[in-house]
Amino acid sequence: xxxxxxxxxxxxxxxxxxxxxxxxxxxxxxxxxxxxxxxxxxxxxxxxxxxxxxxxxxxxxxxxxxxxxxxxxxxxxxxxxxxxxxxxxxxxxxxxxxxxxxxxxxxxxxxxxxxxxxxxxxxxxxxxxxxxxxxxx
Amino acid sequence: xxxxxxxxxxxxxxxxxxxxxxxxxxxxxxxxxxxxxxxxxxxxxxxxxxxxxxxxxxxxxxxxxxxxxxxxxxxxxxxxxxxxxxxxxxxxxxxxxxxxxxxxxxxxxxxxxxxxxxxxxxxxxxxxxxxxxxxxx
DNA sequence: CCCAGTAGTTTGTAATACAAAGCATGGCGA
DNA sequence: TCGCCATGCTTTGTATTACAAACTACTGGG
Numbered sequence: 023x024x025x026x027x028x029x030x031x032x033x034x035x036x037x038x039x040x041x042x043x044x045x046x047x048x049x050x051x052x053x054x055x056x057x058x059x060x061x062x063x064x065x066x067x068x069x070x071x072x073x074x075x076x077x078x079x080x081x082x083x084x085x086x087x088x089x090x091x092x093x094x095x096x097x098x099x100x101x102x103x104x105x106x107x108x109x110x111x112x113x114x115x116x117x118x119x120x121x122x123x124x125x126x127x128x129x130x131x132x133x134x135x136x137x138x139x140x141x142x143x144x145x146x147x148x149x150x151x152x153x154x155x156x157x158x159x
Numbered sequence: 160x161x162x163x164x165x166x167x168x169x170x171x172x173x174x175x176x177x178x179x180x181x182x183x184x185x186x187x188x189x190x191x192x193x194x195x196x197x198x199x200x201x202x203x204x205x206x207x208x209x210x211x212x213x214x215x216x217x218x219x220x221x222x223x224x225x226x227x228x229x230x231x232x233x234x235x236x237x238x239x240x241x242x243x244x245x246x247x248x249x250x251x252x253x254x255x256x257x258x259x260x261x262x263x264x265x266x267x268x269x270x271x272x273x274x275x276x277x278x279x280x281x282x283x284x285x286x287x288x289x290x291x292x293x294x295x296x
Numbered sequence: 297c298c299c300a301g302t303a304g305t306t307t308g309t310a311a312t313a314c315a316a317a318g319c320a321t322g323g324c325g326a
Numbered sequence: 327t328c329g330c331c332a333t334g335c336t337t338t339g340t341a342t343t344a345c346a347a348a349c350t351a352c353t354g355g356g
Contacts, residue, residue: 024281025273029266031288036176037195038292039169041215053311053344058174070335078178083313085336090311107321107334129166135291136162144161147287150280151168154272155175190313190342207304220344222305227342244303244352 039132046127050120055079056091060113060121063097067112096120176269183264187257192216193228197250197258200234204249233257 040054047057055077062068062076074084088111091097096117102108113121136144177191184194192214199205199213211221225248228234233254239245250258273281 024278024285025266025270027285028273028276028281029269031285032172032176032269033180033198033265035169035288035292036173036180039173040177043170043173044215055312061170071333078181079312080314081335082315082337086312089336105322105334109335128170129162132166132169133162136165138291139165139287141161143287143290144165146283147291148161148164148168150276150284150287151172153280154275154284155172192343208302216343217345218304219306219346223343226305242303242353246304 042131043128046124046131049127050124052120052124055087057124059087059091060096060117060124063111063113064118064121064125067100067110069102069108069110073111091117179268180265183261183268186264187261189257189261192224194261196224196228197233197254197261200248200250201255201258201262204237204247206239206245206247210248228254 043057044054047054052060058077059073062073068076070084070088071081074081077084079087088097088099092099095114097111098114100110100112102110139147180194181191184191189197195214196210199210205213207221207225208218211218214221216224225234225236229236232251234248235251237247237249239247276284
């Protein structure tokens with residue numbers, strides 16, 4: 023079945039890319055989840071609950087996660103003027119810088135893989151991944 | 160840059176598929192790592208060190224991981240007749256059955272995504288992922 | 297037969313994750 | 327306006343995951 027091969031390929035590439043991200047994170051004492059938080063916060067300022075939902079984590083998990091990142095000076099908690107119960111999360115300048123560094127590392131780490139494809143194939147791969155995964159459901 | 164879009168797409172799809180796998184694992188009290196162990200052992204009988212290297216984990220991490228899976232009756236440790244220091248790991252029948260179930264779940268969960276592509280595009284996606292990631296480096 | 301090296305386990309510590317309970321605030325109905 | 331339930335987040339307790347360092351058992355060379 024073609025779909026079996028595709029499932030295998032997706033799962034394999036998932037673990038492979040996750041391995042790269044884990045290694046790059048570990049070099050800077052960031053777990054995969056923390057690395058992902060940095061990535062998300064690069065262009066967002068969500069509240070705790072939104073971020074938890076986005077990550078698929080319990081809000082109690084997020085409290086600890088943000089605690090540790092805050093202690094390291096990477097993120098900060100902000101009050102939300104509309105609703106005083108709400109806590110907004112955002113990157114500090116140090117966090118933003120680290121996020122950009124990490125992103126650069128990721129680009130560099132994936133460059134060999136990407137360079138195995140010609141520009142046309144790269145576009146095609148982006149399109150196919152987008153078509154398959156980036157839709158409702 | 161085209162390569163930026165591709166990095167984004169790969170990272171996004173990684174987290175998306177990892178999320179699916181995590182959810183399916185959680186339904187059966189399997190962490191992502193345990194789920195991966197089951198997948199690997201479906202067609203292998205490695206020693207502890209080999210498995211640790213394959214997963215990118217420390218051997219001490221693997222001891223605990225296999226302990227818990229063994230207690231649940233999913234895997235077993237076997238003696239290696241060539242070298243009595245070595246511990247081989249393999250699935251029990253129960254572990255194999257669970258692995259097959261999980262694999263079925265994963266196929267089902269990814270089916271909507273896969274069905275968004277026509278057969279030709281599926282093949283193409285498999286080829287591109289293989290070409291990019293499944294090579295040396 | 298000794299001894300360095302290899303294979304796994306054990307121990308100690310920190311991070312990750314969830315669930316349940318708790319605290320403060322918000323907002324609605326009477 | 328007051329009471330009360332819902333919401334947003336934190337705290338607490340527990341299990342898992344992960345690493346590093348120390349330890350045990352075995353191998354193989356000299």
